Amino acid sequence: MTSAVEVIYTATTTTTTTTTTTTTTTVPPTWDLVSQKLADNFVYYLNSLDKLPGGQIILRYIKSSYQDDPIRSLFELALFIFAIHYFLSSKKRENKSDFVKFSKREIDELCEEWVPEPLIDEINPYEKWQLDAIPEVKGHNGSHINIDGRQEVINLASNDFLNLNESKSIKLAANQVINNSGVGACGPPNFYGTQDVHVRLEEDLAKYLDGEQSILYGQDYVTAGSVIPAFLKRGDLCVVDSGVNLAIQKALIISRCDIEWYDHNDIIHLEQILSEIKPVLDKQKPIKRRFIVTEALFANTGDLANLKSIVELKNKYKYRLFLDESLSIGTLGKTGRGLVEHFNIPRTEISISIGSLANAFASSGAFCVGVNPMVHHQRIQSNAYVFSASLPPYSAKVASEAIKEITENINSNGESILINSLHEKSYFVYDNLLKKLSNSKYVEIISDRNSPIIHISLTNNYRDSLNLPQLYGNSEILIRGKPAKYVNPFDDYYNFESFLLQKIIDFILQNTNILITRSKNQIEHENLPLINPHLLIHINNGVSINEYQKLIDIFDIAINKVLQSINTENDLFELTNEILNY
Amino acid sequence: MTTVSPKSSNFRSTDLLGVDLSPKQQGRQHSNSTHSIGSPGRTRSNSNPVLTPISSQPPPPHHNSNIHTRQRRSSSIIQHLEPDTLDTKIDQTLNPNVNANWVHSKGAWVIHFVLIVFLKLIFNFVSVLDNDWKWTLTNLTYNIGSYIMFHQVKGTPFEFNNGAYDNLTMWEQIDNGDQYTPTKKFLMSVPIALFLISTHYSNYNLNLFILNGLSCLCVVVPKLAIAHRLRVTLF
Numbered sequence: 001m002t003s004a005v006e007v008i009y010t011a012t013t014t015t016t017t018t019t020t021t022t023t024t025t026t027v028p029p030t031w032d033l034v035s036q037k038l039a040d041n042f043v044y045y046l047n048s049l050d051k052l053p054g055g056q057i058i059l060r061y062i063k064s065s066y067q068d069d070p071i072r073s074l075f076e077l078a079l080f081i082f083a084i085h086y087f088l089s090s091k092k093r094e095n096k097s098d099f100v101k102f103s104k105r106e107i108d109e110l111c112e113e114w115v116p117e118p119l120i121d122e123i124n125p126y127e128k129w130q131l132d133a134i135p136e137v138k139g140h141n142g143s144h145i146n147i148d149g150r151q152e153v154i155n156l157a158s159n160d161f162l163n164l165n166e167s168k169s170i171k172l173a174a175n176q177v178i179n180n181s182g183v184g185a186c187g188p189p190n191f192y193g194t195q196d197v198h199v200r201l202e203e204d205l206a207k208y209l210d211g212e213q214s215i216l217y218g219q220d221y222v223t224a225g226s227v228i229p230a231f232l233k234r235g236d237l238c239v240v241d242s243g244v245n246l247a248i249q250k251a252l253i254i255s256r257c258d259i260e261w262y263d264h265n266d267i268i269h270l271e272q273i274l275s276e277i278k279p280v281l282d283k284q285k286p287i288k289r290r291f292i293v294t295e296a297l298f299a300n301t302g303d304l305a306n307l308k309s310i311v312e313l314k315n316k317y318k319y320r321l322f323l324d325e326s327l328s329i330g331t332l333g334k335t336g337r338g339l340v341e342h343f344n345i346p347r348t349e350i351s352i353s354i355g356s357l358a359n360a361f362a363s364s365g366a367f368c369v370g371v372n373p374m375v376h377h378q379r380i381q382s383n384a385y386v387f388s389a390s391l392p393p394y395s396a397k398v399a400s401e402a403i404k405e406i407t408e409n410i411n412s413n414g415e416s417i418l419i420n421s422l423h424e425k426s427y428f429v430y431d432n433l434l435k436k437l438s439n440s441k442y443v444e445i446i447s448d449r450n451s452p453i454i455h456i457s458l459t460n461n462y463r464d465s466l467n468l469p470q471l472y473g474n475s476e477i478l479i480r481g482k483p484a485k486y487v488n489p490f491d492d493y494y495n496f497e498s499f500l501l502q503k504i505i506d507f508i509l510q511n512t513n514i515l516i517t518r519s520k521n522q523i524e525h526e527n528l529p530l531i532n533p534h535l536l537i538h539i540n541n542g543v544s545i546n547e548y549q550k551l552i553d554i555f556d557i558a559i560n561k562v563l564q565s566i567n568t569e570n571d572l573f574e575l576t577n578e579i580l581n582y
Numbered sequence: 583m584t585t586v587s588p589k590s591s592n593f594r595s596t597d598l599l600g601v602d603l604s605p606k607q608q609g610r611q612h613s614n615s616t617h618s619i620g621s622p623g624r625t626r627s628n629s630n631p632v633l634t635p636i637s638s639q640p641p642p643p644h645h646n647s648n649i650h651t652r653q654r655r656s657s658s659i660i661q662h663l664e665p666d667t668l669d670t671k672i673d674q675t676l677n678p679n680v681n682a683n684w685v686h687s688k689g690a691w692v693i694h695f696v697l698i699v700f701l702k703l704i705f706n707f708v709s710v711l712d713n714d715w716k717w718t719l720t721n722l723t724y725n726i727g728s729y730i731m732f733h734q735v736k737g738t739p740f741e742f743n744n745g746a747y748d749n750l751t752m753w754e755q756i757d758n759g760d761q762y763t764p765t766k767k768f769l770m771s772v773p774i775a776l777f778l779i780s781t782h783y784s785n786y787n788l789n790l791f792i793l794n795g796l797s798c799l800c801v802v803v804p805k806l807a808i809a810h811r812l813r814v815t816l817f
Contacts, residue, residue, distance in 0.1 A: 069786065075795075076778075083774055089762040092807070098671070233745035234670075256669060256744045381741070482669075 126495055129582035133502050135515060142166045143542025150513060154547050156537050157517035161331050161452045162418045163542035164362035164402050173401045177394040185390045189216065190379065193390035201396040202367070204403050209329070209337055209355075210347040211369035215378050216396070218388050220326060220356035220366035224248045226384035227354055227368050228322070229255040230377065232289060237281070239273055239319070241265065241294040242478065242528055243301055248293060248324060249527045253483050261478050261528075264301070267309040274317045290319045291351075296328040296339035300519065300531055302447025302455035304332075307343045320351035330360020331422060331452045334415040336406050342450065357391075363399040365391040418541060425548060426452050426539040432552045433537075440556055442563045446534060455519075456535040458497070458563075463532065467569040468493050471529035478528070487524040494523050496572045498533050499579055500562065505535070507558045512550050663749055663811040673746035674758070681738040681747065682755040685765050694772050698724055714784035718794055721780040725773055725797040732769070733804040753804065754811060761807040773801045 050059060093099075102110070123131065135147045135157075142165050145155045164170055177197060187193040198216055205214040217223045228251040232238065236257040240248070243264035252259055260277065262270040270292075281290065292314050294305045305323075314321050325338045333341025338355070340347050347353065352370055357363040368378060378385055409417040430449050433456075437443055442462050447455035458468075472494050476484035501518040509515055519533040537551070566572060666674070684690055701723050705716040737748040738755075747755055757763045777798035784790040803809060 072786065072791065076781075079774065083771070086762070086770060087767050091763050092761040229744055233741055234748055235745060254744075256673065256746075 124490060125580055126492070126576070127490070129499065129502070129579050132582050133506075143540045145515075147509075147515065150509075152513065153509070154512075154514045154543055154551075156540060156543065156551070157515050158538055158540065159327075159359040160362050161360050161422055161539060161541065162362070162402075162406070163540055164360070164405060164418075166542060167362075167401075167405060169405065170362065170398050170401045173397050174394045177397040181393050183392050183394065185218070185392050187389060188387060189385055189390040195393050195396075197393045197396040197400070198390060201391075201400045204400050205367050205369055208403050208407065209353070209369045211353070211375075212372045213375040214367050214369040215375045215382075215385060216391055217366045217368070217384050218391055219364070219384075220358050221247050222384050222388075223354050223356075223366040223368065224324060225251040225254060226382045227352060227378065228252060228293075229383070230381040231352070231374075232257040232291065236289040236291070237277070238291045238293050239270065239277075240292075241298075241305070243298050243531070244293065244295055244324070244528070245299045246521070246526055248295070249477075252293070253477075253527065259477070259481060264298075265303060265306055267306050267313070270310070271313055274313060274319070278317060291322050292319050293322045294324070296323050296325040297332065297448075297451055299327060300521070302451045302453055302534075304328075304339060304342070304448045304450065307339050307345060311345055311349045315349075321349065322352045322354075323350045324354055326354070326356040326366070327359060327451075327453070329355040330402075330406065331419070332450060334413075334419065335410070336360065336416055336419045357395070357399045361399045361402040363391075363395045363402065365395055365399070422452060422539060422541050423450070425541070425543070425545065426450070426454070428545060429537065429539060429548050429552065430454060432549075433555060436552060436556050437559075440559060442559050443535070452539045454537040454539070456537070457532060458500075462563075463497075465567065466572055468497060468532065471531060472523055473526045473528065473530040475529045476527075483527045488526065489524075491523055493572075494530075494533070495579070496575060499575060500566065501533055501535050503562045504558050507562055508551070508554055511558070512554045514547070514551050514554075516551070659816065660812065660814050663813060666746075670746050673743045677742055679738075679747065679755055679758070680742065681740075682752055682757075685756055685769070691768055694769075698772075698776060714780075714787065714790055717780040717783040718790050721773075721776050721794050722797050724776060725801045728773065729801055729804075733801075750811070751804075759810065761810065766805065770802065770805050773798055 046059065046062065050056060138146045141155075141158070142160075143155050143158075143163050144152050147153050158165075181195060185193050189198065202214045202216060205216075206212060217226065224247045228248070232252075232255040234256045236255075237260065238252060238257050239260045239262060240252060241264055242261040260273050262273050281288075292310060294310065296305055296307070297303075298305070307323075310321065313319075323339070328342075329338040330336045332339050335341065337347075338353070340350060340353075347369075348371075350370070352368060352374060354366060354368045357365045357367060368375065380386065406416050406418055411417050411420060413420075427449065430445065433454065434445055437445060437456075440459075442458060443456050444459050445454060446457045447453060460470075463470075472491055473488050474484045476482065498518060505516055505518060517536045517538070519536060521530055521533070523530055566575075698720060701720045702716060705711065705719050708716075711719070732753040733751050736751050737745065750759075753766075756765060777794050780794045781791055784794070804812075
């Protein structure tokens with residue numbers, strides 16, 4: 001056998017050397033011979049394993065496993081080699097492209113260039129007036145306050161619509177609780193932060209609002225930002241009104257869900273969107289959650305959501321409804337039960353309702369009310385409930401007392417006396433102001449008649465003549481579905497418009513001792529296009545009709561006095577001096 | 583005192599922007615005098631209740647892509663998942679991934695051996711089987727279970743980051759996607775070792791070998807580095 005191999009070798013070498021060797025019977029190399037030779041070499045090397053310690057065992061294993069089946073053994077050998085290669089590979093990072101590699105020199109350069117930013121940015125001199133314009137209340141805060149040396153200023157700038165801040169029984173209850181258990185909450189609600197007053201308040205709220213259970217939060221602005229991410233995640237769908245306030249905007253961004261926006265209070269557009277998405281959603285497996293998110297009484301515009309139509313649509317297209325009733329509970333409806341009472345809709349139609357205790361209930365904090373599983377889920381999954389301190393006990397007691405005050409004093413029509421008084425006063429102011437301002441070319445009333453906050457905005461024509469934009473901010477989130485990467489820059493026109501409103505407020509304060517206010521949105525942080533600032537009149541139960549009459553009388557005088565000199569855009573920019581010297 | 587003219591008013595105390603926004607997004611430019619900012623297809627309603635615009639135009643294109651963000655674009659059978667967006671990556675790194683971190687602990691390594699012994703003991707009770715079948719069935723059961731656990735189920739059983747891992751199987755979540763880590767090497771070696779044992783005890787019978795080999799391949803191939811974020815859609 002070896003001679004044949006040698007023959008092969010000589011056959012190949014004859015081509016290169018002229019020296020002839022022995023026999024010339026050249027046999028062409030066949031597969032069998034080659035494989036046999038390879039096999040022999042292989043076996044030779046395997047046998048040399050004998051010399052290694054333990055090689056005997058390996059040799060015996062290979063011999064016993066071979067069993068005359070070369071293909072399978074080859075497969076096992078391949079697997080073995082693969083395993084060796086795999087187990088000897090070193091760790092490979094997946095997201096290497098996310099890490100930027102700097103050389104030492106680059107790092108040193110960057111460190112030298114670095115200038116620390118100040119802890120607090122310097123105030124833009126064009127914005128400094130906003131800080132100076134904040135009134136400082138000396139003493140008690142209620143319907144009549146002392147500001148900056150003026151006595152007995154009528155306070156139409158507070159969210160305490162029912163004036164429960166000055167109610168004797170509420171102050172007494174708060175006193176008792178503070179004497180009993182101090183002013184602190186001691187921790188998150190799940191961990192020493194829940195006392196009997198909290199449990200009672202949750203029961204009272206559930207009973208008052210016809211829900212099965214309710215849950216308390218420590219602060220009302222973050223409630224939406226905690227409740228919405230507890231129920232929504234990537235892949236879920238929200239159809240949202242594009243006039244919602246900043247808290248809900250941030251909550252939706254945090255929850256990472258897909259957002260569809262419908263024009264503010266535009267039911268036709270809402271239906272259009274719902275019917276267009278329907279075929280896409282029907283094919284989804286598994287079914288993702290869908291919500292319609294809206295506010296009951298919009299904080300930015302003062303109008304009411306068209307709840308009847310929204311409820312019809314959500315039942316037709318099988319969506320859940322999230323309603324933010326921060327401003328409407330305690331002010332709308334015959335007994336203050338919110339927009340659902342106003343429209344006579346059962347509370348069970350709303351899957352998640354959140355509300356604020358800091359407005360009409362004269363306390364602090366917020367709540368969420370609904371069916372048992374929904375509320376119970378939040379006790380573990382809602383970040384603000386689990387990780388933030390709970391309400392101070394006296395706040396909870398005050399809110400319970402407030403609910404008692406509202407519901408126990410019922411007049412013959414079945415309306416709560418407090419709410420009725422609030423409604424009368426707001427209707428009075430609204431109707432009279434509407435009459436007075438019907439001919440005004442400068443301002444108009446924007447809000448709904450039932451709203452306890454009256455929004456007064458510059459008219460569209462007037463704003464066009466001053467070249468003010470219809471909406472401020474950016475609309476990235478409407479177009480691309482994702483918020484803009486950068487905050488909105490400082491906006492001169494927004495600043496000027498706010499300043500005009502402030503001048504009107506100052507004039508009214510000077511001449512009639514009445515304090516009204518204006519919209520205070522932070523345009524830098526708004527993710528949706530922001531509507532122009534409004535003058536706000538917060539109706540308060542502690543202010544009498546005569547005092548409202550004073551306001552109504554002065555109002556158009558103030559408007560004309562301040563705005564008649566501002567007719568073109570240049571006049572706006574003339575205000576710059578005033579702004580800098582406020 | 584300087585008066586500021588309309589077109590060149592440009593004071594900014596701090597540089598809020600890293601990038602020049604387009605004129606549409608700066609409130610001070612005049613580009614949005616008549617129509618408000620917004621997507622071109624929709625007319626926006628302002629708060630005046632008299633105007634009720636009816637959007638008869640077709641919806642803007644982002645409409646559908648929002649719903650489809652979690653689905654793949656092409657329809658071929660084997661495809662890679664798109665890389666995660668920045669939002670998703672941030673959410674993934676905010677909290678430690680409690681769904682996939684437990685595989686690093688010692689107990690999680692020992693449990694594989696315990697489970698295999700346990701399965702073999704169970705099959706020992708089914709006395710009609712020969713030993714080769716017992717080992718083969720042990721191998722098959724272990725492989726089916728570990729396939730479902732590591733490669734079939736996607737996402738996390740409880741939510742802690744709003745679904746940042748919803749597209750990833752557990753194998754892809756381990757160690758944040760890094761390959762050739764000690765845990766992954768161990769988890770790869772267990773089915774291979776089990777396969778070798780099963781073939782040994784089955785005396786290299788061809789049918790059982792094919793059965794064992796196929797199930798081993800089913801479990802080993804998804805664990806390879808090239809199979810990271812690979813999806814095979816057969817239906």
